[in-house]
Amino acid sequence: MRCAGAVWAFLGLAPLLVMSVPPIWTQPEQVHLSYTGVPGSMVVTWTTFNKTESVVEYGFVGGRPFEMSSKGDATLFVDSGKEKRRMFIHRVTLRGLKPTAAYVYHCGSDGGWSDVFYFTALNDSSSFSPRFALYGDLGNENPQSLARLQKETQQGMYDVILHIGDFAYDMDEDNARIGDEFMRQIQSIAAYVPYMTCPGNHENAYNFSNYRNRFSMPGNTESLWYSWNLGSAHIISLSTEVYFYLKFGLELLFRQYEWLKKDLEEANRPENRAQRPWIITMGHRPMYCSDDDQDDCTRFDSYVRLGRTDTKPPAPGLEDLFYRYGVDVELWAHEHTYERLWPVYGDKVYNGSFEQPYVNPKAPVHIITGSAGCRERTDRFNPNPKGWSAFRSTDYGYSRMQVFNATHLYLEQVSDDQDGKVIDSIWVVKEKHGVSAWL
Structure with a gap:
């Protein structure tokens, strides 16, 4: 019974042990897209808390998932609150996208990759009905x-x-x-x-x-x-x-x-x-x-x-x-x-x-x-x-x-x-x- 009690005591401490594990500061998060205003392009923006490379790997839906790759830059943002928290805002512009084509992508670096997402490149025709x-x-x-x-x-x-x-x-x-x-x-x-x-x-x-x-x-x-x-x-x-x-x-x-x-x-x-x-x-x-x-x-x-x-x-x-x-x-x-x-x-x-x-x-x-x-x-x-x-x-x-x-x-x-x-x-x-x- 003492063994069982020890197990339960350990399990009771598990949440605290998990909370004590530091986050992966190079893991991408807060991923979002925006349009550059230039046909055939899209910007992927995300955040990490340590500086890493800024890479987006992408490909056509139904094709090889990450056959294309684009690099960008990370900008240090220091919040002006008391803690002066630091974060790196990554931006990568994807160019040469085919209008209406569906793409799959993830972003990050060898220090960590985001989940896999997808988007459809915007149609650049003036007859498009957005x-x-x-x-x-x-x-x-x-x-x-x-x-x-x-x-x-x-x-x-x-x-x-x-x-x-x-x-x-x-x-x-x-x-x-x-x-x-x-x-x-x-x-x-x-x-x-x-x-x-x-x-x-x-x-x-x-x-x-x-x-x-x-x-x-x-x-x-x-x-x-x-x-x-x-x-x-x-x-x-x-x-x-x-x-x-x-x-x-x-x-x-x-x-x-x-x-x-x-x-x-x-x-x-x-x-x-x-x-x-x-x-x-x-x-x-x-x-x-x-x-x-x-x-x-x-x-x-x-x-x-x-x-x-x-x-x-x-x-x-x-x-x-x-x-x-x-x-x-x-x-x-x-x-x-x-x-x-x-x-x-x-x-x-x-x-x-x-x-x-x-x-x-x-x-x-x-x-x-x-x-x-x-x-x-x-x-x-x-x-x-x-x-x-x-x-x-x-x-x-x-x-x-x-x-x-x-x-x-x-x-x-x-x-x-x-x-x-x-x-x-x-x-x-x-x-x-x-x-x-x-x-």
């Missing part, structure tokens, strides 16, 4: 929509995920361990399809350092703002936070504005707008909302929409700029709700017609989708919204979008509270794009 999942405000605690998104992503329902700001709540917490845990959570989505992002207010700690270091978006602005093309859409990601965190530099606000102006000018060149007629923007804080949380789009006019007059020089807003260049759809989050607006400009509704408001609308269409799930719970709505508010829901959930062709775009809202029920949907139909569409 499918998106889109949402903001997904946290490490209470990420309610995550399980459904995991299943749907692995079923092949989406070509791209758009995360419209606010990650983990917050990535810097517990000396960035919450950021690590969140990135592990979304690996089950982001390792399979490009995970495209923009910053939100919850990323502001240490000048957005966790966001800027962990993600790998196109361009050279540390993922703060950028644009890319997919199907018949030109998609612009921007930082609304430059209007609020002026301590990090007012020049960022003006740099982004000038970049946006040039990007929109280029997208509106006749040959470009003919090929990519839809212009879609994504930014965290909305220009309009009807939540009852005393935020900047209810307590006072949105800085993002109208700019700021308390800066020197005054900071321009984005509503007039987007209207002038014929932006079609504007995607937002931040409010922990779903809200669909009628076509709106200057606080006024400009429906296409009473019967068909989204057929040839005379102003941009705004969607707010910030209820994916976080510890702050969903918001309440103002009981008396303005006339531009068309549909509202406080259910946890996320949105889907498909850009079908040059004239038709589909949007719908999924309620996770109602077991994946589609609770709202619209078709946006446009025979003309650009500023002439408003006339």
Whole structure:
């Protein structure tokens, strides 16, 4: 019996013994994909806690698994918390991918390899009809929509995920361990399809350092703002936070504005707008909302929409700029709700017609989708919204979008509270794009 007692005593200590084993610091984790904006390419990003080589081995699904190999670089990221935790962010760009081809891959080095994942290279044709999942405000605690998104992503329902700001709540917490845990959570989505992002207010700690270091978006602005093309859409990601965190530099606000102006000018060149007629923007804080949380789009006019007059020089807003260049759809989050607006400009509704408001609308269409799930719970709505508010829901959930062709775009809202029920949907139909569409 003493022998049995010793066994049970040893088994009782087993969890402690396991916990005392140090992790493998060269083992890849937090694997995620992003699109570079260049056809035939993809970036694989992951984290280790010791420096190792950065290698992705990959091949066609059904072929030899790892017949191709690409190398990249690792960047040291030192979190600014008290512990000054160090991690290495690895980035490898895969080039020469065949459009629509399915690939299998793993990443790492001889010091450790990731699990095996797969992805489909994006179709670079302007006639492609891409499918998106889109949402903001997904946290490490209470990420309610995550399980459904995991299943749907692995079923092949989406070509791209758009995360419209606010990650983990917050990535810097517990000396960035919450950021690590969140990135592990979304690996089950982001390792399979490009995970495209923009910053939100919850990323502001240490000048957005966790966001800027962990993600790998196109361009050279540390993922703060950028644009890319997919199907018949030109998609612009921007930082609304430059209007609020002026301590990090007012020049960022003006740099982004000038970049946006040039990007929109280029997208509106006749040959470009003919090929990519839809212009879609994504930014965290909305220009309009009807939540009852005393935020900047209810307590006072949105800085993002109208700019700021308390800066020197005054900071321009984005509503007039987007209207002038014929932006079609504007995607937002931040409010922990779903809200669909009628076509709106200057606080006024400009429906296409009473019967068909989204057929040839005379102003941009705004969607707010910030209820994916976080510890702050969903918001309440103002009981008396303005006339531009068309549909509202406080259910946890996320949105889907498909850009079908040059004239038709589909949007719908999924309620996770109602077991994946589609609770709202619209078709946006446009025979003309650009500023002439408003006339």
